Amino acid sequence: MEHEFDEASDQPALRTTDHDGIAVVELAGELDMKTAKTSLADVLLVLDQRPGGIVLDLHAVTFFGSAGISLLVSVQQAAGQQGIPFGIVAVHKAVTRSLTMSGMGSRLPLFPTVSDAVITLRASSGPPRR
DSSP: OEEOOBTTTTBOEEEEEEETTEEEEEEEEEESTTTHHHHHHHHHHHHHTOOSEEEEEEEEEEEEOHHHHHHHHHHHHHHHHHTOOEEEEOOSHHHHHHHHHHTGGGTSOEESSHHHHHHHHHHHHOSOOO
16 A cells, blocks of 8 residues: 655655565655544554554654654554554654653654564564465
8 A cells, every 4th residue: 555645635655565474654744633544544454454563664754743643552552452563663853752752752662773673573473474
């Protein structure tokens, strides 16, 4: 599932890639009140496919407000309910500052790179699900 960024719709780009059963969902652009609902719906569709784990890669997110934090918490809860390991790659200052200021940086599974997240999630999920 991919969305190209469209200035008129204000929706962030979303690209999903498979890393041997671990879904990596890359979000790019702004995650705010106007865009978070659509992004959340798209990520939940990925969870419905029951991957062996899901990583949200936020390295290309340029604005991250409270709606973005809410999106992360919602995905974490949905993944937990389905028993799907979850991780977040957050290195951009726009994201890390909001997570730190809100106190969520210590409550969410954050990783410095996609590789680190995939390795950790793969170890916790067992063999790839097909």
